[in-house]
Amino acid sequence: MKFFVGLGLILGGMFANAQEHVSSFNALTLTYKFHPKFFAYAELQSRGIQEYYYPDYYEVKGGLGYYLTKNHKPFIGLGRYATYTNHSISREEFRVWLQDVIDFKLGRVKFENRLRAEKSWFHDPIKDVDSERWRYRYRLNVTVPLNAKSVKPKTVFANVYDEMFVVSPNKPSFARNRVYGGMGYQIDDNFGILGGYLWQREFGATKNENFHFVYLALNINIDGTDNPVKTYQFPGAD
Numbered sequence: 001m002k003f004f005v006g007l008g009l010i011l012g013g014m015f016a017n018a019q020e021h022v023s024s025f026n027a028l029t030l031t032y033k034f035h036p037k038f039f040a041y042a043e044l045q046s047r048g049i050q051e052y053y054y055p056d057y058y059e060v061k062g063g064l065g066y067y068l069t070k071n072h073k074p075f076i077g078l079g080r081y082a083t084y085t086n087h088s089i090s091r092e093e094f095r096v097w098l099q100d101v102i103d104f105k106l107g108r109v110k111f112e113n114r115l116r117a118e119k120s121w122f123h124d125p126i127k128d129v130d131s132e133r134w135r136y137r138y139r140l141n142v143t144v145p146l147n148a149k150s151v152k153p154k155t156v157f158a159n160v161y162d163e164m165f166v167v168s169p170n171k172p173s174f175a176r177n178r179v180y181g182g183m184g185y186q187i188d189d190n191f192g193i194l195g196g197y198l199w200q201r202e203f204g205a206t207k208n209e210n211f212h213f214v215y216l217a218l219n220i221n222i223d224g225t226d227n228p229v230k231t232y233q234f235p236g237a238d
Contacts, residue, residue: 022052025214026045026216033222035225047213062079078096080095115137136166143157157183157186159182160180161179176202184234191218219234
């Protein structure tokens, strides 16, 4: 608990000294385990980057995952992403990615390692310009149940992570870093809620930018198998 209190003080101090405004980051996720080895995933996301209450960024994405083992889950996904400026679409993106997730537990603390490689195709409808990008991401995600030994219905949990982004052929190669801290509650076997603060640092060729997000998510987990041991997915801000 001291770790999470300390992290909250650090993030609070960073935000207090920053001149940037607060943005919104909202997500609805669905994970459907339809086979002991396979699961489908879908996500709807909106962000109010320039104005908290006016969404100017959207995502629609999904994919298919496979349980190599209980703690090893490769995944393939695709999605469409749209950015708006002055209430008009200014960038469209189609993205495909491959990722590998390996997690392990030390006591009640769960550590999730996620590696992802993404290929994106962009279109600027204002300038009628197309471009492409490769991006590579690594995230260390830590989840700690607070009132139980593991996450199950009626469990309160803390969640923190750090994620790094490397791009090609854009410069600089190290393009972004995200730090997140928040709390969640697993309501029952199917529904969980999550909320917290996300700090995002963008590294540019001429200047760097900070973004501050209030993250809110509703996670839906459906296990269509006969396995009595349920699994709960917490995708996090993605």
